Amino acid sequence: MRTIDKRLTAKLASVLVKRAPTLTLPYDMRCKSRFAATLDSGEEVGVVLPRGTILREGDMLVANDGALVRVVAAAQSVLRVRAHDRLTLTRAAYHLGNRHTPVEVSAEELKLEADPVLEDMLKRLGALVERVELPFEPESGAYGRHLGGGHRHGHDETFAEDYALAQRVFDEHHGHAHSHGHAHDDDCGHDHAHCDGHAHDHSHEHR
Incomplete structure (x- = not known):
């Protein structure tokens, strides 16, 4: 079995990229650094x-014999989030x-891995949500270990209402529910394939 042990950073000639065998993976597998996989040609490899x-x-x-392999993002079940106005879409992005x-962001929509709890929350916030099968490429660096707990500041009159709604859904x-003065989101039982392995919300709400 061949082993794939390097990722190239240099740009290659398009003809080499086109000829390379492909490895199609969903997002959760693309977050892993060590796993067994099957190329689209049927060959089994170790990554x-x-x-x-x-x-x-x-x-x-690059495999251990020097052969090239191109990564393809597999289509998977995702939530496509849109809204009638930019403010609603911005609030949806804030709560996510x-x-x-992990969220993929574009000018007119958001995409995230399919999840019934988050789908419910987004709909209650007024967003338009549909389940589709598409490749998922979330923003990088927006949910890694280096991020500490942020602070919520309710600078608009609807902040408290939006936050209470999102918290009630969860x-x-x-x-x-927690009744003490801090707003902790205990989503540990909620199984997302996050690259950082955890998603704890250590934010505090200041009035």
Whole structure:
């Protein structure tokens, strides 16, 4: 079995990229650094990359025999989030980011891994949500270990209402709520394939 152990950073000639065999992976597998995989040609390979590596669509990998392999982002079940106005979409992005949820961002929509709890929350915030099968390429660096707990500052009159709604949705689905002065989101029982391995919200709300 061949081993894939390097990711190229240099740009290659298009003819080499086009000829390379492909490895199609969903997002959760592209977050892993060591795993067994099957190329689209049917060949089984071992992937051993530096820890913390996140593979992206079009990345070029090198096997231990010098052969090239091109990464393809697999279509997977995602939530496509849109809104009638930019403010609603911005609020949706805020609450997802507040939970360190991996999100793919574009000018008119957001995409995230399919999740019934988050889908419910987004709909209650007024967003338009649909489940689709598409490749998923979330923003890099927006939910890694280097991020500490942020602080929420309610600078608009609807902040408290939006936050209370989002918190109530999570409490309903997880069957408990915290009554003390801090707003902690205990989503540990909620299984996302996050690259950082955890998604704890250590934010505090200041009035």
